[in-house]
Amino acid sequence: MFKRSDFFLLLGVMISFFVSGYLWFNGQRIEGIFTAIWVPSILGFGIYFKLMMIWGKLND
DSSP states (O other): OOOHHHHHHHHHHHHHHHHHHHHHHTTOHHHHHHHHHHHHHHHHHHHHHHHHHHHHHHTO
16 A cells, blocks of 8 residues: 555654654744744645556556
8 A cells, every 4th residue: 555655755754753843842933933834845745646646657
């Protein structure tokens, strides 16, 4: 069900989420917000590439 690329994508999301929380609670709020923006961006790119892979298989 999960491919290796899915695992690395979710790993990147988790790392970004925890780094943003760490920065936020250690007083670096702007850096924490900037890093938190990466989470939906990474997920959006992952969904896009997953849909393109599925769409490519349907059109073969």
